[in-house]
Amino acid sequence: xxxxxxxxxxxxxxxxxxxxxxxxxxxxxxxxxxxxxxxxxxxxxxxxxxxxxxxxxxxxxxxxxxxxxxxxxxxxxxxxxxxxxxxxxxxxxxxxxxxxxxxxxxxxxxxxxxxxxxxxxxxxxxxxxxxxxxxxxxxxxxxxxxxxxxxxxxxx
Numbered sequence: 547x548x549x550x551x552x553x554x555x556x557x558x559x560x561x562x563x564x565x566x567x568x569x570x571x572x573x574x575x576x577x578x579x580x581x582x583x584x585x586x587x588x589x590x591x592x593x594x595x596x597x598x599x600x601x602x603x604x605x606x607x608x609x610x611x612x613x614x615x616x617x618x619x620x621x622x623x624x625x626x627x628x629x630x631x632x633x634x635x636x637x638x639x640x641x642x643x644x645x646x647x648x649x650x651x652x653x654x655x656x657x658x659x660x661x662x663x664x665x666x667x668x669x670x671x672x673x674x675x676x677x678x679x680x681x682x683x684x685x686x687x688x689x690x691x692x693x694x695x696x697x698x699x700x701x702x
Contacts, residue, residue, distance in 0.1 A: 547676030555689035556670040556681045563663045564620035571613040571655040580653040587640035594636050604683040619683040
């Protein structure tokens with residue numbers, strides 16, 4: 547990825563953007579089968595979502611370690627929840643397998659958080675970075691000033 551050596555921000559969005567963070571944590575590293583099964587489910591889902599943009603995934607970034615994190619951006623909460631419930635998609639079988647093989651036994655932790663970001667209610671700054679995160683999804687432009695988010699937070 548090419549580094550862009552300037553101060554940039556995201557293009558303005560006229561629609562809300564959904565930020566979905568999901569991850570897993572290896573609690574018992576010696577239970578390789580448990581955490582590997584869980585870890586391998588996500589690439590299948592991301593491949594499926596990449597092949598079907600109509601499902602609503604806009605893009606994302608991921609980090610790997612004992613705690614693995616994927617930050618993804620979606621067209622809407624409806625798209626995100628519809629994918630989670632799709633009977634003919636990869637998510638539901640993976641979720642069922644997790645509950646069957648791990649459930650609440652403590653071997654592997656999983657988590658997710660969902661945020662709806664309203665237009666104009668976020669700040670993004672990128673300096674000496676390749677396209678990344680929300681900027682990669684919405685596009686980038688020169689950053690001329692910092693928005694006053696406090697007025698928007700009070701108004702909401």
